[in-house]
Amino acid sequence: MCTESTDSRMTVFLRNNFSGMSTRAAKELLDVAEISEKAKPKSLKPEQYRALLEAFQGERTLDNKPVKLLNPPTNCLSPIEELLIKKGLSKTIDSRFVTTMTRSPTVTQGNPYQVEVGLIFGEGMLADRPVEVLRFANRVPLMYQQGGCLLTKAIESVDWRQYGLDQAGGRGVPKGPAAILVHLASTNVQFTSEAKEALADNSEVLEETRKALLEMGRGLRKHLEKKKKMAKTQEKFELVNDIIPAIAAKSAQILGRPVPELAGSITKIMSAVIAEEETVWNKETKKTDVSITLFNYTSRARSYTLLASWPERDGATMENNNTGGRKEATGVWAWKLDTLEPGQTYVIKYTLSGLEKGDWTDTDVFFRGSQDVIGATKMDEKLLEEIRRQEAVGTTDEEEVSDESDDAESLAEPEVPPPTGQQTLFGGGE
Amino acid sequence: MMSRTHTNDETKTALHAVVAEMYDKIVKGEAPTMTLPVRTKTNIAFDEKLGVYKYGKKRSTRDATSLGSAKQLLRALHVVEFIEEMIDAGKSSTLREMYYISEAWGLGKFGSQNESNNLAEDLEVVTKCLREDFKLRPEEDGARMIGNLTLRERNRRGEWMRINARDDVGDSGYGVPYNVELEKIELLEHDIKFIMAIETGGMFDRLIENGFDEDYNCGLLHLKGQPARSTRRILKRMSEEWDLPVVVFLDGDPWSFRIFASIAYGAIKTAHISEYLATPSATYLGITADDIMAYDLPNDDLSPRDVEALKAELTDPRFADPWWQEQINMMLELGKKAEQQSLAKYGLDFVTDTYLPEKLAELGLA
Numbered sequence: 001m002c003t004e005s006t007d008s009r010m011t012v013f014l015r016n017n018f019s020g021m022s023t024r025a026a027k028e029l030l031d032v033a034e035i036s037e038k039a040k041p042k043s044l045k046p047e048q049y050r051a052l053l054e055a056f057q058g059e060r061t062l063d064n065k066p067v068k069l070l071n072p073p074t075n076c077l078s079p080i081e082e083l084l085i086k087k088g089l090s091k092t093i094d095s096r097f098v099t100t101m102t103r104s105p106t107v108t109q110g111n112p113y114q115v116e117v118g119l120i121f122g123e124g125m126l127a128d129r130p131v132e133v134l135r136f137a138n139r140v141p142l143m144y145q146q147g148g149c150l151l152t153k154a155i156e157s158v159d160w161r162q163y164g165l166d167q168a169g170g171r172g173v174p175k176g177p178a179a180i181l182v183h184l185a186s187t188n189v190q191f192t193s194e195a196k197e198a199l200a201d202n203s204e205v206l207e208e209t210r211k212a213l214l215e216m217g218r219g220l221r222k223h224l225e226k227k228k229k230m231a232k233t234q235e236k237f238e239l240v241n242d243i244i245p246a247i248a249a250k251s252a253q254i255l256g257r258p259v260p261e262l263a264g265s266i267t268k269i270m271s272a273v274i275a276e277e278e279t280v281w282n283k284e285t286k287k288t289d290v291s292i293t294l295f296n297y298t299s300r301a302r303s304y305t306l307l308a309s310w311p312e313r314d315g316a317t318m319e320n321n322n323t324g325g326r327k328e329a330t331g332v333w334a335w336k337l338d339t340l341e342p343g344q345t346y347v348i349k350y351t352l353s354g355l356e357k358g359d360w361t362d363t364d365v366f367f368r369g370s371q372d373v374i375g376a377t378k379m380d381e382k383l384l385e386e387i388r389r390q391e392a393v394g395t396t397d398e399e400e401v402s403d404e405s406d407d408a409e410s411l412a413e414p415e416v417p418p419p420t421g422q423q424t425l426f427g428g429g430e
Numbered sequence: 431m432m433s434r435t436h437t438n439d440e441t442k443t444a445l446h447a448v449v450a451e452m453y454d455k456i457v458k459g460e461a462p463t464m465t466l467p468v469r470t471k472t473n474i475a476f477d478e479k480l481g482v483y484k485y486g487k488k489r490s491t492r493d494a495t496s497l498g499s500a501k502q503l504l505r506a507l508h509v510v511e512f513i514e515e516m517i518d519a520g521k522s523s524t525l526r527e528m529y530y531i532s533e534a535w536g537l538g539k540f541g542s543q544n545e546s547n548n549l550a551e552d553l554e555v556v557t558k559c560l561r562e563d564f565k566l567r568p569e570e571d572g573a574r575m576i577g578n579l580t581l582r583e584r585n586r587r588g589e590w591m592r593i594n595a596r597d598d599v600g601d602s603g604y605g606v607p608y609n610v611e612l613e614k615i616e617l618l619e620h621d622i623k624f625i626m627a628i629e630t631g632g633m634f635d636r637l638i639e640n641g642f643d644e645d646y647n648c649g650l651l652h653l654k655g656q657p658a659r660s661t662r663r664i665l666k667r668m669s670e671e672w673d674l675p676v677v678v679f680l681d682g683d684p685w686s687f688r689i690f691a692s693i694a695y696g697a698i699k700t701a702h703i704s705e706y707l708a709t710p711s712a713t714y715l716g717i718t719a720d721d722i723m724a725y726d727l728p729n730d731d732l733s734p735r736d737v738e739a740l741k742a743e744l745t746d747p748r749f750a751d752p753w754w755q756e757q758i759n760m761m762l763e764l765g766k767k768a769e770q771q772s773l774a775k776y777g778l779d780f781v782t783d784t785y786l787p788e789k790l791a792e793l794g795l796a
Contacts, residue, residue, distance in 0.1 A: 243537060
């Protein structure tokens, strides 16, 4: 690069040819490499090249510290992004629960990179087999050498047992009805060989991938816990709706006596308030139908405020909400319910439009009231406040962000080409 | 001779009491329940009057507050209804048939045959009736018997047949039917000094081939492992009605100890009818833990499961007497077990010429 450069001074050469190189950094680099700022790039000697390289790599130091360089821009990366991951996973494997996690872009060895992971869980996949691992590098699927790949190793390093998947000894690819997608987007993807079949080891990337998987795992655990709770509720319903009436009818028949009144027994057995939530995709209307039913199986009258999460941030609109209520915070709707007498039920129904299939499959139901509700979570008022606070800050946040980008621009050299598409950091230019 | 069966009306009344317990609870606005004795070794106690182990006073309540136990109650109701239908129609069915019939019971159908067997036992325990009263037959076949003893069996055409279990049978012996009650079998006469119950078919056949029953004037009974109810019942009847000593010849391992306990003291699962099934006068002949040493028998190491079983037996009230405690501890110390057929180490005739005569002499039977 130096020999072909027509620049007259090293400082100009550095600033023109390297990304994010400030005047300060260029001066410091040259200082550390013991090269004159005014030296002509063309006339540099081989030892000087080496010295400069050493300065870049932090082997030569200034006051015992490597020269500080700006991180390379990361907006040149091309992640798949959540929506596409979700759609892709749901298309290949028809199932209910999909979760994704996209980490913020970061830098390793001077190369920007970004990790994305996705997981699909549910029916249609074998529970006693290792999960399917879908590896991608810069949106290109990696088909071979799964075992020797960094992305696989990251999956293996996670103890999946705590997130609800089987894993012998907490090591290796977990087992379960799931598929895990891992995508590494980087300007310089390091492969193990020219065949580009597997990614080479890099402890930073591994750690970053691991973090993404852990975060995603928490989503899975939450989903499984909820499912377990729902199954329990379902059992109770079967108990009081089917089995108890059958016992009453059969015993009455055998003894030749009238079928007894059941309400008392049912209240006694359940002695709970139960909320049942159903979020389903309506094929005909192409909308998501949500219904929340509250049953009072206790011997006393109860009054509650029910709250439900909905994807307001994702641009959904709530329709046909005949039971009214009001907006509690962004993405949280609240209904103050009339008093529920023992044995009474209350149904809330609404439709969400502006969503695609699979975008919204789970509605979280919260409640405010003294008695616990099975199938709903007690509203954490602190959490709600936090959401409200974020909302209030939200607008100013955006301003701050734009301020920062202004600063960044003013710092950046005008010669730096605006990052577009995929571009390798060191490949651009001469 | 105690009569163990109930009349059809008694059976129905007892079953109705179970149903009424559930019905009344619903009327009271409570969860329906079924109360039954705890069926573990912690709840069996020696009954002085009967000389066997029976269930103690501990009761557990199965109530319909969980899906599993509610389904059990519903199944019990279906079974009661089914039994009543059989009683009225004069039919009977096997436990397996009942399991298949339950396919039509919708929510009350059984998940496995084990469930239906257990429920039949539950009902027996609660109502104090027997499964014969319920018109339910087991799948298991009874044991084989050989020796100079004569009995009368009423065959399926209702005719009484006189059978001598030595002269009228082949080498496989007389097959004991599932029902050995008075209405089916009468014990007529015998010319034997004692009865020997044997665990394995191989040993049973060895003794027959060697003519042991004739040389020692005894009846031989093949237990087929853990003996069926009818096997235990006929052993008990012969022992009582003919006043004969019973010796039990089993493998030398923890499971054989349990077989002996169920013959002599009553099984935990059937403790509600121990007085009909157990033969308290039965004696354990071998193979004892000291036989393994004394006869230097080929042996196997105790598996972890064996050791666990032995330790459980140490706290089992049926093995509380000093002789059993010593045997169990000795086996634990040795860490060895031996099969009956390991006696063949010294030749095919060793068991009939040496081992059994020596052991019987100790008991004063030979």
